[in-house]
Amino acid sequence: MANNQYIRKCQLLVYKTIPDRQGVIGVDTSRTPGLDLSQFRVQFQICAQDYETPNTAYIRVFNLSQDTMAKIRGEFDQVVLNAGYENGNYGLIFKGNIKQFRTGRISAIDTYLDIFAADGDQAYLQAMLNTSIAAGATTEQINKAFSDSFQQYGVQLDGATAGAIGGIKLSRGKVLFGMTREALRQYAENNLCSWSIQNGKVVFIPLAGYRPGEAVVMNMATGMVGVPEATDAGIAVRCLLNPKLQVGTLLKIDNKSINQTQINQQFFPGFKDINFVASLSHDGTYRTLVVEHIGDTRDNQWYSTLTCLAVNLSAPATQQVAPYGPKQPGQ
Numbered sequence: 001m002a003n004n005q006y007i008r009k010c011q012l013l014v015y016k017t018i019p020d021r022q023g024v025i026g027v028d029t030s031r032t033p034g035l036d037l038s039q040f041r042v043q044f045q046i047c048a049q050d051y052e053t054p055n056t057a058y059i060r061v062f063n064l065s066q067d068t069m070a071k072i073r074g075e076f077d078q079v080v081l082n083a084g085y086e087n088g089n090y091g092l093i094f095k096g097n098i099k100q101f102r103t104g105r106i107s108a109i110d111t112y113l114d115i116f117a118a119d120g121d122q123a124y125l126q127a128m129l130n131t132s133i134a135a136g137a138t139t140e141q142i143n144k145a146f147s148d149s150f151q152q153y154g155v156q157l158d159g160a161t162a163g164a165i166g167g168i169k170l171s172r173g174k175v176l177f178g179m180t181r182e183a184l185r186q187y188a189e190n191n192l193c194s195w196s197i198q199n200g201k202v203v204f205i206p207l208a209g210y211r212p213g214e215a216v217v218m219n220m221a222t223g224m225v226g227v228p229e230a231t232d233a234g235i236a237v238r239c240l241l242n243p244k245l246q247v248g249t250l251l252k253i254d255n256k257s258i259n260q261t262q263i264n265q266q267f268f269p270g271f272k273d274i275n276f277v278a279s280l281s282h283d284g285t286y287r288t289l290v291v292e293h294i295g296d297t298r299d300n301q302w303y304s305t306l307t308c309l310a311v312n313l314s315a316p317a318t319q320q321v322a323p324y325g326p327k328q329p330g331q
Contacts, residue, residue, distance in 0.1 A: 006240075007086040010297050012037040012059065014076040014098070014115070017154060034076065035068070037061050043301075044081060046094045046293040048119070050194050050205060050247045052181060055119040057081065057094045060112050069113050073101045078154075079117045083295055084243050091243035093293050095199045097121045120197030123153035127180035135173045139165055142187070149180040150202060158201040160212055161248075165191050165204055198247055208321045210287035210311060211248030218253045225303060229259040234278045234289055234307040241293055241302045251286045251308055281310035287321060 015034025041062040048055040059081065064072075077098050084090030096119035105111040118124075127149045133142060143165075147157045176183050184202070188195040193206045205211055218224050223240035230236075235258060237251070245251075261277050286308035295302045311320050 006088070008241075008295075008297065008302055009082075009084055009086050009090055010038060010042055010295065011080075011082040012040075012042050012061065013080040014072055015078050015080070016076050017078055034078075035072065037064075040064065041296075041298045043296045043299075044083075044094075044293070046081070047290070048094075048198060048247050048292070049290045050196055050288075052124070052185060052194070052196055054096070054121045054124050054197055055094070057096060057115070057117040057119075059115040059117070061115070062110060062112050064111070064113055069103060072113065073103075079115055082243070083241055083293065089242045089244050092199055093241075093243050095119065120150075120153070120155045120200060120202075123150045123155040124181055124197065127153055127155075129176040129178060129180050129183055131177075132173060132175045137174075145176055146180060146184060146187075146202065154200060155197060156201050158198070158203045161204045162202070165193065196247065203248065205248040206321075210250050210321065211246065213249065215250035215252045215285065216242070216244055218251050219257070224253075224257075227259055228253060228257060230261060230277045230280065231307075232277050234309050235280070235286055237306045237308060239304050239306070241295055241304050243293075245288060245291050245304050245306060247288055247291055249288045249291075250311065251288065251306070253284050253286055253308075255280050255284045278308075279310045281312060283313065285311040285313055287311050 013034055013036055043060040043062075045058045046055070047057075057079065059079065079094070079096060079098050080092070081094040082091060083093050094117070096117040098115055098117045099121060100114075100116040102114035102116070103112070104114075129145065129149050131145050131148075133145060139162075143157055143162050150156065184195050188204065191204070192208070193204045195202060195204050197203070203211070216222075218228075218237060218239060223242060225238045225240065228235055228237045235253070237253065239245075258280060260280065288306050288308050290307040292305045293303075294305070309321050313320060
């Protein structure tokens with residue numbers, strides 16, 4: 001019997017959002033008319049990061065009929081991409097608003113349709129707040145105001161990360177008016193966390209922490225490709241495409257496999273104990289800062305590229321992630 005563990009699997013859906021009776025955009029693709037383009041050759045580049053600017057996707061579909069391309073350009077405004085392996089890790093790697101199409105050809109017989117999309121772009125650009133919160137309001141009530149504002153654009157709050165911000169009560173009433181993204185930015189700063197939209201959900205991640213969940217082991221046996229390297233942007237790692245790798249995910253990497261750069265401090269007076277490249281974790285624990293997926297269903301490209309920061313699980317909760325500067329105790 002053939003081993004299907006590494007047989008690649010990809011599903012590309014385009015569809016049109018349908019608001020419900022309350023004007024809330026439907027997020028269930030099973031009840032929205034759309035097209036499954038999975039049988040065609042698909043190339044994609046996905047970039048997700050721990051920053052409020054919407055994540056992006058560039059997707060190219062080959063050799064569609066002229067009628068199908070016209071239908072997609074004229075009707076559909078959402079795209080969903082699932083990728084991975086038949087009997088391995090498989091799941092959602094991008095969901096977002098279609099912003100632009102481009103058509104063309106690469107030869108006399110091969111044509112293409114390019115789809116440019118952004119995750120939660122409509123909500124990020126248009127969602128507004130116009131409400132007031134009474135004194136003594138809890139974190140759950142504050143989160144509900146954000147959720148109600150974004151929900152009409154098909155974006156929800158991630159319950160697992162939103163619930164991690166707890167124990168806060170407003171000492172006095174507050175008026176929330178203006179762009180939702182600006183209020184979220186201030187809210188995140190006040191709670192020492194970042195916020196971003198990840199596959200249609202607003203995710204909060206502590207600046208010195210990570211996303212809840214089990215760490216993903218990263219080594220040659222689990223799909224790591226090449227050699228990780230400490231860079232000025234973070235620990236760079238490449239592996240076979242894995243949808244389990246999301247922004248804020250914990251990783252376990254053997255530090256012995258990471259290429260390192262040491263700075264000769266005598267050439268940098270005044271910068272003693274300052275690292276110009278990302279620090280290594282003492283026990284090989286890291287958290288993802290940037291996740292990029294690249295794939296081609298008819299070629300060899302099928303990888304995830306990560307940029308990570310060191311995590312010190314033995315440190316206090318507010319000091320577990322320290323990207324640069326003097327090393328923390330235990331690192």
